[in-house]
Structure formats: structure tokens, C-alpha cells
Amino acid sequence: MVHIPVSARIKNQRGEKMKKTVFVVDDEPDIRESVKTVLEQEGYEVLTAENGEQFLKKMEKSSPDLVLLDIMMPGLATKDILEKLRGVSKDAKIIFLTVVRLSDDEKRKLLKMANIIDYITKPFDLDDLVARVHKAA
Numbered sequence: 580m581v582h583i584p585v586s587a588r589i590k591n592q593r594g595e596k597m598k599k600t601v602f603v604v605d606d607e608p609d610i611r612e613s614v615k616t617v618l619e620q621e622g623y624e625v626l627t628a629e630n631g632e633q634f635l636k637k638m639e640k641s642s643p644d645l646v647l648l649d650i651m652m653p654g655l656a657t658k659d660i661l662e663k664l665r666g667v668s669k670d671a672k673i674i675f676l677t678v679v680r681l682s683d684d685e686k687r688k689l690l691k692m693a694n695i696i697d698y699i700t701k702p703f704d705l706d707d708l709v710a711r712v713h714k715a716a
Contacts, residue, residue, distance in 0.1 A: 598624040599716045602643040604634045605676060606652040610701070614647065617705050618712060631655035631663075638667045645716040647699075650677040665693070672696050672715055676703070 601623045605611045608629070615625040626641055628634035631654050634646075646664075650657050657675075664671060675698040681689065689695055696715055699708060 598622060599645070600624045600626060600641065600643040601712060601716060602626045602628070602634065602638075602641070602646045604628045604631070604646065604652075605649040606630055607649070610649075610676070613705070614708065617709060621709055621713075623712070623716070631657075631660040635660065635663050635667065638664065638671075642668065643671065645712060646671050646673045647676055647712075648673050650675050650679065650698075661692070661694075670694075674699060674711060674715060676701060 601618050603611050603614050603618075603625060604627070605614070606629050611627050611629065615627055618625045626637060626643060628637055630652055634648075635655075648657070648660070655663075661673075671694055673694050674696060675689065677698055678701045680700060681698070686698070689698055697711055699711060
């Protein structure tokens, strides 16, 4: 029997328990797959995309509880991804994944943006990532 933490379960309209869904968007396959594996072990359903275009296309058919979004990927700029995401899902909660160290002022500005609830600096500790996902999802 698989243990699903209480924080990774929700109920559908019939009162049945369902897994919460996290969407991992990162151009680095190792990060995408390791985060997917860890979150699945924690009881989440995990969707993945390797770039902004693929993410937005998949978002037309999904409604995740949380999005982990790499800030710096080839292709669409992050601001364009966020702009287009608003047209697909106004409620998507987003945690940015970034290799860029941010000043306190930059952190405040980032967290004031619509739907951005946190950011995680790479490289990150998987336990810290899981704790933040549990808190956010």
C-alpha cells in the first residue's frame, strides 16, 4: 500500500480522495525527472514539460494545483509564459525555480507578481523542495 500524505490528497465532487497535481517545467532533464520522482513518492501526481511552449500546450488540458517553473529556459521568456498562462489558468499557483541569486528587493518584487507564491534557488535541497510543495499545494 502506498502512503499518500494528507497534504497530497484532495476530494473530488463525489467525496473520493484524489492526488494533488504538480506541474514541473524545467529544461534540465535531470532536475525534471528527480523532482518528478520525489514528488510522486510523496503522493503527488506530477506532469512535466521541458519548455514554456510544451507547458502551455499541456495546460490547455490540465489544471494543476501547483506549478514549479524554471525562470531561465530556452524559447519563450518567463514573462511571456506567465502572460499566456493567465489566459489559460488565472488561478495557477507558481513557485519559481532559479539559478539566479535574488536581492531582498528582487524577492519582494517577484512575490508581488500575480500567482507567484515562492521561489527556490538551484541547486536546491529535495527535502526543502518537498516541504515547500506541501505548504503550497
